[in-house]
Amino acid sequence: MEVIVVEPERFGDAALEAVFRATADIASPVVGLATGKTPVPLYAALRARAGAEWVARVRPFAIDEYGGRRDHPCANRAYFALHWGAIPGAAAVEQFDPDAPDRAVECNRLATALEAAGGLDLVVLGIGTNGHLAFNEPGSGPGTSARAVRLTEASMAAARGCWGLETPDTGLTLGLAELLGARRAVLLATGPAKAAIVAEALEGPEGPHCPASYLQGHPATVVVLDTGAAALLRRGGGATRRD
Ligand code: GLP
Numbered sequence: 515m516e517v518i519v520v521e522p523e524r525f526g527d528a529a530l531e532a533v534f535r536a537t538a539d540i541a542s543p544v545v546g547l548a549t550g551k552t553p554v555p556l557y558a559a560l561r562a563r564a565g566a567e568w569v570a571r572v573r574p575f576a577i578d579e580y581g582g583r584r585d586h587p588c589a590n591r592a593y594f595a596l597h598w599g600a601i602p603g604a605a606a607v608e609q610f611d612p613d614a615p616d617r618a619v620e621c622n623r624l625a626t627a628l629e630a631a632g633g634l635d636l637v638v639l640g641i642g643t644n645g646h647l648a649f650n651e652p653g654s655g656p657g658t659s660a661r662a663v664r665l666t667e668a669s670m671a672a673a674r675g676c677w678g679l680e681t682p683d684t685g686l687t688l689g690l691a692e693l694l695g696a697r698r699a700v701l702l703a704t705g706p707a708k709a710a711i712v713a714e715a716l717e718g719p720e721g722p723h724c725p726a727s728y729l730q731g732h733p734a735t736v737v738v739l740d741t742g743a744a745a746l747l748r749r750g751g752g753a754t755r756r757d
Pocket residue numbers: 548549550551552553578639640641642647648649669672
């Protein structure tokens with residue numbers, strides 16, 4: 515696992531460099547895309563830079579979606595329209611449809627489409643304050659596949675900032691099997707509020723109590739942190755570490 519720590523103002527560019535590096539040798543990479551506040555600087559950097567050539571090669575897949583209305587402004591669908599769709603040359607993101615009549619069928623549909631595309635070449639991930647990856651909440655094992663889930667209180671609390679009283683208590687997510695099956699992974703985290711969970715995920719024991727900890731066993735993960743999120747790493751922040 516490679517851990518890159520940068521000053522907050524460098525975060526978007528550092529994340530973009532990690533993503534470019536992870537896909538440099540792949541002509542048409544299948545890429546799983548995170549939502550949330552963390553990757554916003556990555557998508558902004560992609561828009562601002564000569565990223566369009568890379569974007570045009572990418573086959574993008576959403577890694578999760580809220581179980582609320584599909585057309586809700588806080589749905590990941592709206593997020594992608596804003597942050598990904600605004601990048602010139604970007605292909606439409608393959609996404610979960612929370613309005614599908616049967617969510618189990620819908621999750622299988624997306625997982626099958628992903629499998630048909632050859633699986634993920636790269637997954638770009640954020641981390642929840644409870645250690646979730648996408649909506650694989652604590653308790654999720656490494657063999658879990660795409661499915662509808664119930665959100666934890668921590669995830670709902672994070673969602674309330676946007677969704678307010680309409681905060682969904684369910685989600686649709688790729689499983690840890692699909693995410694950890696990605697050939698390469700880039701995990702992103704920013705800010706001191708993520709410092710404790712980042713330290714637990716990277717340096718604590720691997721297990722379902724912290725789904726992000728399974729990345730320790732992934733063969734090709736790059737972690738990009740700002741100094742706030744790296745503050746509690748025992749092996750330090752402010753430097754690049756490879757182990
Ligand atoms: C959300 C999503 C994740 C995301 C994480 C962190 O609820 N399900 O895919 O990575 O929580 O979000 P943020 O970057 O806003 O802290």
